[in-house]
């Protein structure tokens with residue numbers, strides 16, 4: 001936790017000023033406009049009952065509502081992520097903005113950015129959440145923000161077109177009303193889940209579709225209602241080891257893949273640098289011919305069966321009876337890390353070859369930040385597309401690297 005000096009603790013104004021300084025230091029906030037909004041809106045008024053230190057911590061969410069299993073279904077998002085997304089959104093005075101997924105705080109920040117001439121609508125699927133957001137907004141002096149109870153999958157047509165739509169819940173796809181609800185040069189900022197990893201992507205409207213301007217890793221609670229991510233599957237290979245995919249073409253035979261793990265491991269080093277993990281991951285997950293995500297518990301990693309790269313999930317190449325995933329080791333010559341592959345099963349050699357080739361190709365051609373351009377093309381894919389494509393319900397995600 002980022003906690004300011006003791007002398008400042010308990011004074012919301014001082015905590016807020018300290019939060020803004022830290023958000024600027026960490027490049028979550030890069031503009032004066034966004035800094036001013038964060039400095040103005042009393043964040044703690046949107047987290048009644050929560051400790052002040054939690055409300056003003058940069059990287060913590062504040063729980064709002066949990067489901068029957070105790071999992072968060074609504075939180076006040078972490079300030080760091082809100083700063084990043086508001087910078088991606090590039091909101092100007094006088095704009096009309098729709099926020100999908102409410103809480104009140106982010107909508108108040110947006111109201112500061114659009115000013116008196118602009119208009120902010122925030123929609124949530126949950127009556128408790130939207131009622132709470134309404135109370136907090138009124139209490140903090142943001143009565144002009146419009147709150148709507150609805151499934152945001154359909155947008156909020158009454159009020160469209162919007163200059164900006166900001167989605168603050170993880171979306172598996174982009175329904176037509178989000179694109180159609182934008183002005184001709186509007187921007188959609190959405191935490192889009194592609195191959196089980198979510199990135200906040202700033203998309204500009206590009207004719208019928210969307211074209212990315214920036215992307216950043218992000219974590220959000222999943223969407224409920226019509227847009228809930230029904231395609232995701234997770235299979236347990238054994239206690240503490242699971243594979244996850246959302247690609248219908250990928251078969252996950254838990255028994256055969258679990259057997260593979262008991263076979264001796266093949267380790268291949270690529271000779272290529274391991275850097276910019278989020279950029280590399282995007283490249284790998286979209287270019288592996290049959291991709292899943294391997295997750296392992298700490299116990300299993302400590303037992304030596306699975307590498308630490310799987311603790312947070314790692315792109316994995318699977319066949320019917322074999323798996324290969326990324327690892328790394330220190331590179332004594334350069335001081336950084338070298339990437340490599342661990343493979344198990346009868347096809348370990350072939351999978352490791354394919355994986356190592358991708359590691360080398362990325363390091364050779366794309367080892368920079370922001371080299372991917374992501375397009376969203378609504379409707380059925382015009383075949384064949386020259387890019388790497390990921391089919392979605394309402395369209396296709398198409399990615400190129402430069």
Ligand SMILES: C[S@@+](CC[C@H](N)C(=O)[O-])C[C@H]1O[C@@H](n2cnc3c(N)ncnc32)[C@H](O)[C@@H]1O
Nearest residue numbers: 074076077101102103106124125152168169224
């Ligand atoms: C991370 S919270 C939003 C945080 C908020 N923007 C803030 O100011 O901190 C995500 C919200 O999305 C809402 N949500 C989930 N599915 C939704 C849907 N289909 N339409 C609208 N809201 C949805 C949840 O009820 C939850 O309140």
